Amino acid sequence: MTMLAGRLNAEAGTFEMKQVPVPEPGPGEVRIRVRAAGVCLSDVHLIDGSLKPAFPSGEEVTLGHEVAGEIDVVGPDVPDTWQPGARVTLAAGERCGVCPQCTRFREPCLAVRTRGVDYDGGWAEYATATHHTLVAIPDSLPFEQAAIVPDAVSTPWGAVAGTGRAEPGRPAGVWGVGGLGAHAVQLLRLLGAAPIVAVDPLESARGRALEFGADFAFDPADPEFGDKVLAATGGNGLDVAYDMAGVAAVRGQALKTLARKGRLVLVGLTPEPLAVKNSIALSVRGLQVLGHYGSASGDVERLIDLTRHGRLDLSRSISGTMPLAEAPAAVRALTDKTGDPIRLILVP
Template sequence: MLAGRLNPSAGTFEMKQVPVPEPGPGEVRIQVRAAGVCLSDVHLIDGSLSPAHLTAQEVTLGHEVAGEIDVVGPDVPEQWQPGTRVTLAAGERCGVCAQCTRFREPCLAVRTRGVDYDGGWAEYALATHHTLVAIPDSLPFEQAAIVPDAVSTPWGAVAGTGRAEPARPAGVWGVGGLGAHAVQLLRLLGAAPIVAVDPLEQARARALEFGADVAFDPADPEFGDRVLAATGGAGLDVAYDMAGVGAVRSQALRCLGRNGRLVLVGLTPEPLSVKNSIGLSVRGLRVLGHYGSKPGDVERLVELTRYGRLDLSRSISGTMPLAEAPAAVRALIDKTGDPIRLILVP
């Protein structure tokens, strides 16, 4: 089968023919119908991110995957049958750390699909049964594929780590694949006002379409005054860095009100620095790291789509054949067409 393979030590990514995998105990084989292209995939390819737990020389990329169960291995619960439509959790517990062996949350060494073990940029992919999430017929594979990261990661940041609240001001820096959904989810939770920040005019327009109350250019000389005006002089209750950029974090910190929280969602190897931490202490500000989502979040979000509370139809910027994965990566790097999510289709 065709698969997009990354060799982290050699720094190479290429499309290769590899054997079709066979499911072992507790596993199923998925016929992949859609796989998302994420900025994290780009960072893995350019070497700015590295797998933490990869034991093989190569790995198939792709942590946003949806498809149909093709073959069921031994010891899989009967509810999972061939033909069942599913999306796959973006990672799983290691099973061996102190938390896992004591059945506690969270796992101390979560393995990420398409990073630490083979993902879904392929015609077929393996998945342990506890990472399967059934999807309704009303949810297209292209939309279902992005729920386990592009949607669930901002959900975890908005509803969990950042504790956004109704009628409290929230800011989102970077209205791309993660940020667009953060805006949408903040709207769903009732945060107000929602301040979106992006240097691209088309991204700011998208933010307003997705539910932001205002959208600002971070280079605007009156940026700080505009944020204060939008929040009635109070500053933001919580700010989300969805871009993973040092300058974003510095600017977002300055926009926080008393006891405000900055949540770091976008991944970057850049150092985190605070020029003057006195204000951080005096105003009781907090900087919080965030990664992924909690167990059950993907199921919850799928249910929101089922009942029409969450519309992901605007999130799919285009589809491309799996064989054109390198071109999809370049399009994301170059922001060709200002994509939210590009989808690979085997």
């Protein structure tokens, strides 16, 4: 049996929709019938070559690290709690199992493998997953929304609640209100950060930021930008700023808006160099630049619970659905920002 899958050859720089064998689950694995798979800017960067797999498992890989569906087949050595028909979303990666942390059963893994990057993901009709990467989802949560939790929602959650240490009643800024940034705004609002300043060159994205809970939304090209941020924060500056765009110019601008002891968190991925023009000011004011990737163990489950209890609404996050066969068109739409999407979803 064969199935349709979106296959990337990172070395050759090619992406094609191909017929490939339907995978069989090995020990400790299940096979998922994919119902929804998100299209992320990281997928775009993998296709254009600006990102490369850190731990490639073969010449080609099926893209897609945001995946939800139903268990189709259960392999050997899988706990009885997982049965065919169960509705699940898949963690966006898993432990390597061989680094010193893994062999000593410690956190964190030093070489996390990412689904749809280092091993086959969910831009396909079926996907395999180890049972410990499965997260049950309630019937009330549509597959399209569940699929994006393991990255588009959990990555900003990890940055906001973890790395950036956002606090209730303290000012925070978000640069780039796309797939990650829109959820960062929503999650900052949930945590009680105030005021929330959103920054994006697109008017539509600024409007979306206000809808998602930002108190202010500014154009980074506004000549009065710095003064407006200071006014919004009572003249103090931001406690924490999040670069969700992965743009070098964003980082320099964000650093200038930070209060003393402020933190800049780099979430958006880019191969561009990180440059700090005035490192004296960074030292004197005690500023920090922090890298962030992914989320912590248990974050996806926590976010699913927040949706279950009505605290987190992801219905506005799905900008559109497209058939799996039209994955190349979805990639172009995200690249060109056609319709300014938050998340486009592929449906096999």
